[in-house]
Amino acid sequence: MTEIKQLQDFATQVRRDILRMIHAVSSGHPGGSLGAADFVTALYQNIMDQSPSDFTMEAKGEDVFYLSNGHTSAMWYSILARSGYFPIAELGTFRKINSRLQGHPTTAEGLEGIRVASGSLGQGLSVAIGHAQAKKLDGDNHIVYTLHGDGELDEGQIWEAAMYAGAKKVDKLISTIDYNKKQIDGPTDVVMNLGDLGAKWEAFGWHVLQMNGNDMSDILKVMAEAKAATGKGKPILVLMHTQMGYGVDFMMGDHKWHGTAPSDQQLADALAQLPETLGDY
Amino acid sequence: MTNRIDYYTMKKYTYTEKKDTRSGFGAGLLEAGKKNPNVVALCADLIGSLKMGDFKEEFPDRFFQVGIAEANMIGIATGLAIGGKIPFTGTFANFSTARVLDQVRQSVAYSNKNVKICASHAGLTLGEDGATHQTMEDISMMKNLPNMVVINPCDYNQTKAATLAIMDYVGPVYLRFGRPKVPVFTPENQEFVIGKALMINEGADVSIFATGHMVWKAIEAGELLAEQGIDAEIIDIHTIKPLDNEAILKSVAKTKSVVTAEEHLRNGGLGDSIAQLLALNNPTPIEMVAVDDKFGESGTPDELMTKYGLDTIDIVNAALKVVKRK
Structure with a gap:
């Protein structure tokens, strides 16, 4: 069990990576990446059973993670690299020509840690369900994790998949919604009111938990609870409350940072708030 | 001819x-x-x-x-x-x-x-x-x-x-x-090779490349063409991608005229793929038996195939037309 402080330090370094990567190419999605960095750090550094140095597509005997909202790729790449999936130096190629670190995650370039392309929203939950069903056929008791944006829940395929997982009792599946209440065009309440999300997922047959996604202690506590709830006939949904842009004061809670790169000055201001803990790439 | x-x-x-x-x-x-x-x-x-x-x-x-x-x-x-x-x-x-x-x-x-x-x-x-x-x-x-x-x-x-x-x-x-x-006219327990066109009938006058349900109609057309003295080469293109370029180009080099037949729109279908192949390698007169930029409608299958120009006679007429363009 990695200590809370170590996980927080890791997430702080991930936030530096995110900002530097996006700034370097003046493109990318910092807001959601910063907000979800704590949760995905906890998954890869503490929660999941995995073999980073021996990546296989099938992941037999391992837990797996699917990032359905692929636009937060900078966050995922940083965590994958720093967890040992591929060289950290490769983060410097993000979104550049001939890079394996495409704007949105892809298997096309053979990047270790990625199992399916994501970016066009709403597809990852279905894929995760399929992988969970494959594991069930193989008698593999490991868990499939997913992360989705709250705006992504506008997509109909999410609800097709939610209905399926509830009806078919896909119970080695823990899905997390990054509930920052922001999407590109503004607050989710304005763009497309999501209503009572917890009640909706419960009505689809899911076991629903609430979590503060920017509090490492709460993440570990709730995810342990989620894990304990698997294998009991219901998929698990974690409604993860976060702030878009978490960790950088002038980005926090503002939807304009969904897909805007920081300027030179903004990068300097942001990095000043995030000490270099593990060494920049 | x-x-x-x-x-x-x-x-x-x-x-x-x-x-x-x-x-x-x-x-x-x-x-x-x-x-x-x-x-x-x-x-x-x-x-x-x-x-x-x-x-x-x-x-x-x-x-x-x-x-x-x-x-x-x-x-x-x-x-x-x-x-x-x-x-x-x-x-x-x-x-x-x-x-x-x-x-x-x-x-x-x-x-x-x-x-x-x-x-x-x-x-x-x-x-x-x-x-x-x-x-x-x-x-x-x-x-x-x-x-x-x-x-x-x-x-x-x-x-x-x-x-x-x-x-x-x-x-x-x-x-x-x-x-x-x-x-059902192909053999039971046949070997199916993806991307390998199947020779149905060797001929010298026109190449008919057909796919799906249109292959049997191409055979019927070949019989009618034979009665008129036209020796049709008929090839079943069961794999539209990857296309068997070699088989197609070899056939066309011999017959110097082409008919394609498919139950699909002309835009983006088999005929489109073959036309591209020929345009780049061996420009050849081609006629396409396909549906021309239309949606279908209710009817019996036979009525629809007739109305939308996907009948045996349509292949025959296409062949008669294309051999004159050589």
Whole structure:
């Protein structure tokens, strides 16, 4: 069990990576990446059973993670690299020509840690369900994790998949919604009111938990609870409350940072708030 | 044109029964399931229409009923493939392609997953259900996706063989078949080689490249052409992508005129692929028997094939026209 402080330090370094990567190419999605960095750090550094140095597509005997909202790729790449999936130096190629670190995650370039392309929203939950069903056929008791944006829940395929997982009792599946209440065009309440999300997922047959996604202690506590709830006939949904842009004061809670790169000055201001803990790439 | 008025040049094809190609898929899927424990099947509430019932009975744990949710089906199939399974999805052709094009594009084709998208009721010959269900754009959509193999077999036996062949091929495949009962004329337990065109009749005057249900009509056309002294070479292009460029160019070098025949729109179909190949390598007169930028409508399969210009006589007329353009 990695200590809370170590996980927080890791997430702080991930936030530096995110900002530097996006700034370097003046493109990318910092807001959601910063907000979800704590949760995905906890998954890869503490929660999941995995073999980073021996990546296989099938992941037999391992837990797996699917990032359905692929636009937060900078966050995922940083965590994958720093967890040992591929060289950290490769983060410097993000979104550049001939890079394996495409704007949105892809298997096309053979990047270790990625199992399916994501970016066009709403597809990852279905894929995760399929992988969970494959594991069930193989008698593999490991868990499939997913992360989705709250705006992504506008997509109909999410609800097709939610209905399926509830009806078919896909119970080695823990899905997390990054509930920052922001999407590109503004607050989710304005763009497309999501209503009572917890009640909706419960009505689809899911076991629903609430979590503060920017509090490492709460993440570990709730995810342990989620894990304990698997294998009991219901998929698990974690409604993860976060702030878009978490960790950088002038980005926090503002939807304009969904897909805007920081300027030179903004990068300097942001990095000043995030000490270099593990060494920049 | 050679003068062959006095003798008949067409190889004789016979059949003892008519069967639907979708039943060839059902039989192939069952056999695939017996051969390989990793074969799994998914269906979007059309088990009877897709003839997947035998597989479901034999392998209930490896069968996934997803309800009327095709996008989710494509995604679940992708995840099963990632986990090492060989998923075959089953629904109508329109719901296998247009309805889920972005799911197929991102999760299957771009991610290069070993998913077999198996599509029944393609083309006009599903008949009375009308244009909502009659896709004639599916080949176009699927062949335009990088990594995707596109197969359109011609009869029951060939569809069964194709189903087994795609089990062994690693990568995304679109397998297209249909509802009407058509003559079974290719051999049982044939070897099906993906991307290898099948010579039906060697000839010298015109090359007829046909796919799917149109292959039997091409044979009928060949018989009528032979009576008029035209020696037609007939080739079954069951694999539209990758196209058997070598077989096509070899045939055209000999006949110097081409007819293509398919139950699909002219835009984006087999004829389009062959025209591109010829334009780049050996520009040759070509006539295309296909539907010209129209949706279908209700009617019997035979009525529709006549009205939309996909009959035996349409192939004959196309051949007569193209040999004059040489």
